[in-house]
Amino acid sequence: MISKENLRVIEHESKELFSKLGIEGEVRVEAGEENAVSISIHTAEPQLFIGDRGQALAEIQHILKFILKKKVQEQFYLSVDINDYKKSKEQYLRELARTAADEVALLKKPKELDPMSSAERRVVHMELAERSDVSSESEGEGENRRIIVKPK
Structure with a gap:
């Protein structure tokens, strides 16, 4: 689990970046298992910071991780979510x-x-991993990489 001091640094740096980006709202930073840190933001204008298919959110997370690597000496996994977009997306993908x-x-x-x-x-591969009647594999390159679900 990540140290409390590093968690404070992560919270401070996160809020500073979000402020500079114009993201206003409630920010929650929580330590999870195995050095995972989750940052949850609730804002009035989520789509602006989520972007098309979550691209802007992924880029914000990438920039924040880059900044934090210089400030936090511990290894950690970072997840940034805005208005529970990732949580909803994961539920959708599991159902799909x-x-x-x-x-x-x-x-x-x-x-x-x-x-x-x-x-x-x-998420899709993990959801299907325990099934005995189907298998899943990824095919394609780059942005066209997709999953093929096949009968066993």
Whole structure:
């Protein structure tokens, strides 16, 4: 678990960056298991900072992690969420995975999902990992990388 002192540094630097970016709202910083730090922001204008398919949010998280690497000597995993966007997206992806898997299991035909980021693909793969009737694999390159759900 990350130290309290480093958690204070993370909170201070996060709030400073968000202020400079014009992100106004409630900011919560929490330490999780295995040196994970989650930052949750609730703001009146979330879409501006989430961007298309979460791209702006991912970039904000990347910039913040870069800043914090110079200030915090401990290794840690950082997750930034705005108005529970990531949480909602993960629930959607899990449901998408289950629905696609049920369809593939019933029809015995592979199903190709839309392109996703590596983090999104990971959620889908993890959701389907325990299923004995289907398998999932990633295909394609770059922004066109997608998951194919196949019957076993």
